[in-house]
Amino acid sequence: MTDNSLSQAEYDAITDAAAHWCMRLHAVDCTAEERIAFEHWRDVHPLHAFEYEAMLEIWEVAGDLPRPEAVTSVARFKQAAPWRTVGIAAAVCALALPLAAYSGWNMGWLPNSYQHFEASDTVRQVTLSDGSQVELNLGSELIFSNYKDQRRVTLEKGEAFFSVSHDLAHPFVVRAADGRIRVTGTKFNVWMYEDQVRVNLIEGSVLVSSNDDLPGDGLRLGPAMQARYKHGDFTPQINQTYPNDNSLAWRSGKLVIDDLALNDALPLINRYLSKPVMVADHSTGTIRLGGIYNIKELNNLVASLPKVLPVYLTRNKEGNPVLNSIPQQTPKS
CATH class of the missing domain: 3.55.50.30 (Phage tail protein beta-alpha-beta fold)
Known part of the structure; x- marks a missing residue:
């Protein structure tokens, strides 16, 4: 959304304000008066609300990026705040400022490419910025972010079939519910409903973890294998699929x-x-x-x-x- 009546300086000021409000509203010491002031700012112009929603998406992507050692240089944002909040705040500002974003890319905790896809009432085929192909089922949504050390997808809801371009040094990671699927190049399907996830491998191999906070890369799947997990599972359930498996019939x-x-x-x-x-x-x-x-x-x-x-x-x-x-x-x- 753009407003041709605004100058570039005015537009940049709105973007900076949206980044500021995103940081303040996520801060532990944000006051009730500040929240009222934000609501007033948001309602003054439709572009304010639009830019703030865009910042929220960046915040979500940046949520677990910074490492403690990476954010020491930006601790000026809030000395008393947890390093995780400081790092996210830095990420939001950095994505609003191209030069800082370039530094964030080199440090490995900001993406140089960000894509958001949705499929509502029809199956949709999309191409990610790394060349990978994704087919989205009805009612599905995903976010792709390309980092220096990995390619990351967050499956927000629904189901997706991935045909991942091979890059051994740049692994492809899909996050679904509490778990994680890690590959370097392969074809696989991820189905998610509420906290239930099912992964079907068609070609290549993947590592599946039911809890992203657990150490290790998870269990390895080979072709014609399936992994299932739900919230609270320590490890996924693994089983063999059969030649007449119909889990990918949605593509037709x-x-x-x-x-x-x-x-x-x-x-x-x-x-x-x-x-x-x-x-x-x-x-x-x-x-x-x-x-x-x-x-x-x-x-x-x-x-x-x-x-x-x-x-x-x-x-x-x-x-x-x-x-x-x-x-x-x-x-x-």
Whole structure:
């Protein structure tokens, strides 16, 4: 978003102000008066809000970049603040100032390339700045940042198929939920719903960790292998996939459910719905479902489930559809 009525100096001043407010609002000593002043500044002009949202994205990318030794030279921002907050603040300012950003790149804690992609109601193919190809499923979002020592993707939500350009000295790292997938060049798929993640390797090899804070690079996957993890898992669950595996059917616009219990099938369906479907109890969750469905028409599937399964639909107080099993009558003797 730009405003042609503003001079370059005025535009730069807004960018600097957005960086300042981003730092202050994340500071531990930010006052209520400062927050009120920020809201006033943000509401004065649409460009203020736009620039601040852009700074928030930079803040998110920079969140875990600086190393303690890298931020000592910028400690003037807030001597009493934790080094992590100081480093992020420096990163936000540096990305607003090209010369400082160049220094940040050489130090290895600022990217020289940043891309943000979303796919809403259609599958989308994108090319990252390193030449890697990514296919995004419906309702998916990712951020790519290119650093001196690694290429980094954050999968914010959804599902993506990666075809990574080979670069042994510049590894490609995907962060999904609490975990991490590390490669140098390969083809793989990452599916994420809430805190559940599933990684399918097609070609090459990857290292999968279920918790980015744990030491080590994780467990190695070979072709036709799958890793699953969720929040709290110490290590991923690893298993072999089969030749008829349908987990990548979304690339053809399909969702294949192969005789799965509703407890396992609903996360695959709910990824595409604005209101996730719930089950009323454990017995309902064990009812099995199968079929091939168009990923753009899954809202219709929800309404049709009572026609194909022994269930009826209700809604909870949040408005979510709830599946309830129909009690089976015991035959009279």
